[in-house]
Every structure is written in C-alpha cells, then in structure tokens.
Amino acid sequence: MHHRITGWFAATARELPWREPDCSAWGVLVSEVMLQQTPVVRVLPVWQEWLERWPTPAGLAGEPAGEAVRSWGRLGYPRRALRLHAAAAAIVRDHGGTVPGTFAELLALPGVGSYTAAAVAAFAYGRRETVVDTNIRRVHARLFSGVALPSPSLSATEMRLAAELLPDDAGTSVRWNAAVMELGALVCTARAPKCTDCPVRDSCAWLAAGEPPPSYVPKGQAWHGTDRQVRGAVLAVLRLADSPVPPEMFQREPADLGFAAEGIGVPLAALHRLNSAAEQLERALAGLLGDGLAELHEGGYQLPA
DNA sequence: GAACCGTGGAA
DNA sequence: TTTCCAAGGTT
Numbered sequence: 001m002h003h004r005i006t007g008w009f010a011a012t013a014r015e016l017p018w019r020e021p022d023c024s025a026w027g028v029l030v031s032e033v034m035l036q037q038t039p040v041v042r043v044l045p046v047w048q049e050w051l052e053r054w055p056t057p058a059g060l061a062g063e064p065a066g067e068a069v070r071s072w073g074r075l076g077y078p079r080r081a082l083r084l085h086a087a088a089a090a091i092v093r094d095h096g097g098t099v100p101g102t103f104a105e106l107l108a109l110p111g112v113g114s115y116t117a118a119a120v121a122a123f124a125y126g127r128r129e130t131v132v133d134t135n136i137r138r139v140h141a142r143l144f145s146g147v148a149l150p151s152p153s154l155s156a157t158e159m160r161l162a163a164e165l166l167p168d169d170a171g172t173s174v175r176w177n178a179a180v181m182e183l184g185a186l187v188c189t190a191r192a193p194k195c196t197d198c199p200v201r202d203s204c205a206w207l208a209a210g211e212p213p214p215s216y217v218p219k220g221q222a223w224h225g226t227d228r229q230v231r232g233a234v235l236a237v238l239r240l241a242d243s244p245v246p247p248e249m250f251q252r253e254p255a256d257l258g259f260a261a262e263g264i265g266v267p268l269a270a271l272h273r274l275n276s277a278a279e280q281l282e283r284a285l286a287g288l289l290g291d292g293l294a295e296l297h298e299g300g301y302q303l304p305a
Numbered sequence: 306g307a308a309c310c311g312t313g314g315a316a
Numbered sequence: 317t318t319t320c321c322a323a324g325g326t327t
Contacts, residue, residue: 031323032323032324033323033324034323035322035323035324036322036323036324036325037310037311037312037321037322037323037324037325038311038312038313038322038323039312039313039314039321039322039323040322040323041314042312042313042314042322043323074311074312074313075311075312076310076311076312076313076322077310077311077312077324077325078310078311079310079311079325079326080310080324080325083325083326110325111324111325111326112325113324113325113326114324114325115323115324115325116323116324116325119323131323133323133324134321134322134323134324135322135323136323152306153306153307181323184323185322185323190320190321190322191315191316191320191321192316218320218321220319220320220321221309221310221311221321223311223312227309227310228309228310228311229311231310231311232310232311232312235311287310291310
C-alpha cells in the first residue's frame, strides 16, 4: 500500500512552489495557512506575491496588519491574514525570526491548529508527524473503512489509524503524508472520484463494498443574505479604500456619493446591491471591528494600521 | 459539539 | 440556477 501510493506520488505529483527543496519554512507556513479551505489554484498567485514582498516573518511583522489583510485579496476567511501577521510577530518575538520546527511551538502560533502544526513540522522540517487533513481523512475512510466520506468531525479513532499507518522513517513518513494528501486531492476526490486512476483501487474497501453512498448529508453553509456576505462586501470596500470610509457611505447609493466614492465605487455598489438591513450592516461592521479586521479612524472605517 | 468565519469554480 | 466544497481554526 505504502509503496504503491508513494510510487504514484513520485510519478504524478504537482509541482508546487512550496514543495521545492529551496522553499523556506516561512514559505511553507504561509502556504499552509492560505490553503486552509482555499483551493491551490487560487492560492498560487497570492503566495508568490507574499513571498516576494515578505520573504521573512520579520518583513511581514514590520508592516501594519492591514497590509496583510489587503494583500490577502479575495482568498477568503481574511482573519487568516490577521493571524498570519500575528504569527509573524510571535516568531520574531519568541523565536528570533525563525519559524519554529516542533509541533508544540508551531501549535502555539496564532492561526496554527493541529493540522497546520503537523504539516509545517513535516514538510518544512522533515519531521515524522501524523498529518491529517480532509484529503487524508477521505482516503482513509474509503480505503480502510469502506465508507464514502469521513464523519463530520475528526475522531480519535481516525488519528490512531493515521498514526499506525505512518512509516517509522522520518523521510519516508513525510513522503507518505504528502502522497496520501495528493491522492485525495487529485484522485480520491469528494465528488466523482477517479477510481480508474487510483494506484490502490484493488485494495479499496469502499470499492469492494460497491461504492455505498454517504450515510449522511453534509449541510452546506448558507451564504446569500448572511452576515458573512455583508462582511465580505464591506471588507472588499476597505481593501480598496485609501482613506477612512465614513459609515454613511455604506448606506447610500454609490451614485449619490459622487466623487466621494472614487476608487471604491464598484465594491460599494456590490455592497448596496445586497440590500441588507441597516441592522445587519451594523452587525457586520461591529463584527469586523471586534475581530480586528477593521478599525475606526477619524469617524471612518479602515483596515487596521 | 456546534456555530461561525469568505470566495469562486465545477458539477 | 443552485449546490457543493476546498491542505481548518477559534470561540
């Protein structure tokens, strides 16, 4: 099993910049955070820009948090940008500017949970870590448990299985982690898995069981009409604004604002098109302030300085 | 454990 | 057009 999957990986793995041998641990950390719930193709260009602009944690830590949020662009979940900025500051303060290499040290960084800590320790430092992400969970679920999808939340049983499967040798374990993840991303996908391309289809418990459907229906997240949608639209305005945006600008028709809406007219119009209640807009603004994604300056909203 | 947090491309 | 979901983390 290990040989077949790692052999497949060696032959077909994607060339990604954060997988290059000369990629720094900082580059790996940035990639892992950006890849949290965001597809590779959308991360690639933003990652390149970040690493050119901030090749070290100190570079990012030396700039306002708002610059991290602004350059995050439309990757989504912008709190990740804020936490990456905070992580950079912590790395400078507590680790002399060098990304730490142990699971525990990494886990202590803002925005770094058990997956990201294990992934950075493994992929940046070659350590033997039990890496479990959504891809690995799905592969294990099908291959060994014979079910279409893993349960909604990560269980101790799954962690135990992943730990047992991990090769003893550190270098081999790193390749194993990356290979299973890649298999889940490219072949053993959530929808329409490409089983004919799978190197271990002969051993798959799910295929052997006749591809039984999922035992539960994943409930999707609502989007239209939600606070999140309004937050996103407000933040799109703030990213483009080069001066504080007065609250009333979020309420009015952009056409009525005239030259005042110069530069932010498009995202302002998009926000207005949502036609959200004043109460919802206030909730979104308050939420952004509370999360540190925005701050008040001379009566207007702006990205954190 | 559940809720919440963005965005865009594919099916 | 709507739904699904992508290298999760925090509260």
